[in-house]
Amino acid sequence: MDSIVKLEKVSKIYGEEIKTQVLYDIDLSVKQGTFNGIIGQSGSGKSTLLNILGTLDRATSGEVYIEGKAVSDLSNNELAELRNSTIGFIFQFHYLLPEFTAIENVLMPHYIKSGRVDKKLEARANELMDIVGLSNVKNNMAGSMSGGQQQRTAIARSLINSPKIVLADEPTGNLDSDTSETVYELLRKVNKDFDTTFLVITHDRRIAEKTDRIIEIKDGKIHSDFSKI
Numbered sequence: 001m002d003s004i005v006k007l008e009k010v011s012k013i014y015g016e017e018i019k020t021q022v023l024y025d026i027d028l029s030v031k032q033g034t035f036n037g038i039i040g041q042s043g044s045g046k047s048t049l050l051n052i053l054g055t056l057d058r059a060t061s062g063e064v065y066i067e068g069k070a071v072s073d074l075s076n077n078e079l080a081e082l083r084n085s086t087i088g089f090i091f092q093f094h095y096l097l098p099e100f101t102a103i104e105n106v107l108m109p110h111y112i113k114s115g116r117v118d119k120k121l122e123a124r125a126n127e128l129m130d131i132v133g134l135s136n137v138k139n140n141m142a143g144s145m146s147g148g149q150q151q152r153t154a155i156a157r158s159l160i161n162s163p164k165i166v167l168a169d170e171p172t173g174n175l176d177s178d179t180s181e182t183v184y185e186l187l188r189k190v191n192k193d194f195d196t197t198f199l200v201i202t203h204d205r206r207i208a209e210k211t212d213r214i215i216e217i218k219d220g221k222i223h224s225d226f227s228k229i
């Protein structure tokens with residue numbers, strides 16, 4: 001198995017005048033097709049790490065490699081392109097547009113990018129609604145759906161470009177435990193069926209225990225790293 005994501009001595013310092021160091025010399029190598037959990041106390045640096053992994057934020061020092069490509073060599077445009085083609089994001093708050101239907105939300109990144117959606121993408125969106133179990137409600141307004149349905153819509157949206165890597169920040173954070181379980185099973189299914197690599201921040205011990213690997217962040221460092229495969 002190859003490393004699809006690699007971090008070498010990644011540090012992050014926020015602020016100019018008052019500097020806050022949030023990550024310290026993080027080395028991390030993530031194998032393709034694995035399902036990785038990231039745990040750690042509030043403020044330990046998990047989201048910062050995920051944002052840097054996802055090229056939404058740049059490291060202050062160190063290097064991030066995505067599929068062997070050094071991110072610091074890329075321009076902002078190239079980064080956006082890499083993100084778009086390779087990485088899917090799922091957040092705790094799904095940021096759906098409530099006045100649009102579920103399937104329109106899934107296609108929204110494409111509407112925004114190119115102003116149109118071709119038949120192939122529409123077919124892909126329909127297939128994804130099927131995968132996440134929402135075929136029967138895909139034309140409902142996102143705002144009228146349950147929390148679990150909205151999160152599943154956000155998952156379908158994150159998969160529209162068939163990303164090789166999915167980064168999720170507390171994807172089940174605002175869901176009850178049964179719905180969390182369903183959402184987790186869905187992510188796992190995508191992981192298995194499409195060999196998608198997942199990095200998932202979770203506070204949910206039950207979910208963390210079912211991942212292939214648990215990376216614990218403490219005070220901006222990897223405190224423990226336990227792989228089961």
Ligand SMILES: Nc1ncnc2c1ncn2[C@@H]1O[C@H](COP(=O)(O)OP(=O)(O)OP(=O)(O)O)[C@@H](O)[C@H]1O
Nearest residue numbers: 014015020022040041042043044045046047048049
């Ligand atoms: N843009 C920023 N500017 C300054 N400090 C920041 C910024 N973003 C995050 N921080 C600080 O960095 C530290 C780590 O934040 P981060 O969000 O990565 O932690 P976390 O482990 O994801 O926490 P939580 O579980 O509460 O989401 C915190 O002390 C936070 O206040």
